[in-house]
Amino acid sequence: MSVPPAEIVVHVCTTCRPAGGPDATEDRPGAILLRALEDALTARAAAGAPLPVRLEPVACLSVCKRPCTVAATAPDRWTYVWGDLDPATHVDEILDGLARYAASVDGIVPWRERPQIFKTGVVARIPPLPGDAPAAAE
Amino acid sequence: MSVPPAEIVVHVCTTCRPAGGPDATEDRPGAILLRALEDALTARAAAGAPLPVRLEPVACLSVCKRPCTVAATAPDRWTYVWGDLDPATHVDEILDGLARYAASVDGIVPWRERPQIFKTGVVARIPPLPGDAPAAAE
Numbered sequence: 001m002s003v004p005p006a007e008i009v010v011h012v013c014t015t016c017r018p019a020g021g022p023d024a025t026e027d028r029p030g031a032i033l034l035r036a037l038e039d040a041l042t043a044r045a046a047a048g049a050p051l052p053v054r055l056e057p058v059a060c061l062s063v064c065k066r067p068c069t070v071a072a073t074a075p076d077r078w079t080y081v082w083g084d085l086d087p088a089t090h091v092d093e094i095l096d097g098l099a100r101y102a103a104s105v106d107g108i109v110p111w112r113e114r115p116q117i118f119k120t121g122v123v124a125r126i127p128p129l130p131g132d133a134p135a136a137a138e
Numbered sequence: 139m140s141v142p143p144a145e146i147v148v149h150v151c152t153t154c155r156p157a158g159g160p161d162a163t164e165d166r167p168g169a170i171l172l173r174a175l176e177d178a179l180t181a182r183a184a185a186g187a188p189l190p191v192r193l194e195p196v197a198c199l200s201v202c203k204r205p206c207t208v209a210a211t212a213p214d215r216w217t218y219v220w221g222d223l224d225p226a227t228h229v230d231e232i233l234d235g236l237a238r239y240a241a242s243v244d245g246i247v248p249w250r251e252r253p254q255i256f257k258t259g260v261v262a263r264i265p266p267l268p269g270d271a272p273a274a275a276e
Contacts, residue, residue: 125200
């Protein structure tokens with residue numbers, strides 16, 4: 001079941017810093033992930049396969065022990081938070097998962113269709129406000 | 139800084155079950171927490187101090203390793219997810235924190251004013267959709 005993709009907002013925490021990690025803001029993993037996602041989205045659009053993703057940097061998602069962390073949200077959809085993301089290896093997997101999220105009815109992608117990092121890295125999910133979308137079980 | 143309290147929605151995960159915990163759905167910690175919160179809200183309203191909280195049970199917040207778990211959300215506010223909540227000891231503290239959340243401008247309660255369980259138990263927070271409310275740092 002799918003609907004035309006809606007624009008989804010993806011918040012990327014640019015602040016958290018693993019123990020011993022770089023102090024300079026622009027060198028932190030989340031800042032690197034944000035730039036890598038921006039570049040990958042630009043490349044997809046240039047290749048004629050744009051994704052309806054709006055990236056938004058955020059100072060803190062309060063998941064400080066599991067960087068990098070992102071949250072995907074959109075009106076009438078479940079919000080998902082994922083952590084343990086590596087900008088060096090996970091960008092394609094993240095975009096694949098976001099494309100499936102965008103194409104879903106309510107933000108819930110069937111378990112077997114989720115990229116591995118969205119299974120192991122899930123931090124939390126929150127329903128849309130009541131009345132906005134049907135409830136769904138995991 | 140405060141505004142008139144808005145109705146906030148509090149999702150309570152009723153499913154998760156600690157290792158060795160009860161199997162019967164109604165005996166699980168989240169189900170017990172939901173009933174305890176309902177009772178406490180009713181008592182507050184009867185005492186003339188109602189809280190603008192709408193409780194919503196939910197089957198899964200994907201924070202399965204930290205029961206009990208709740209998520210507070212409202213339009214134009216940051217969403218917060220908290221875990222490690224104990225229905226036997228934390229109900230008053232949870233309602234105190236929710237009252238402060240409801241009275242805040244954007245869902246962000248100053249750190250020093252947060253109940254202890256909302257400091258240690260924070261799982262994640264997610265900004266409102268862009269344009270809905272001002273950004274804020276932790």
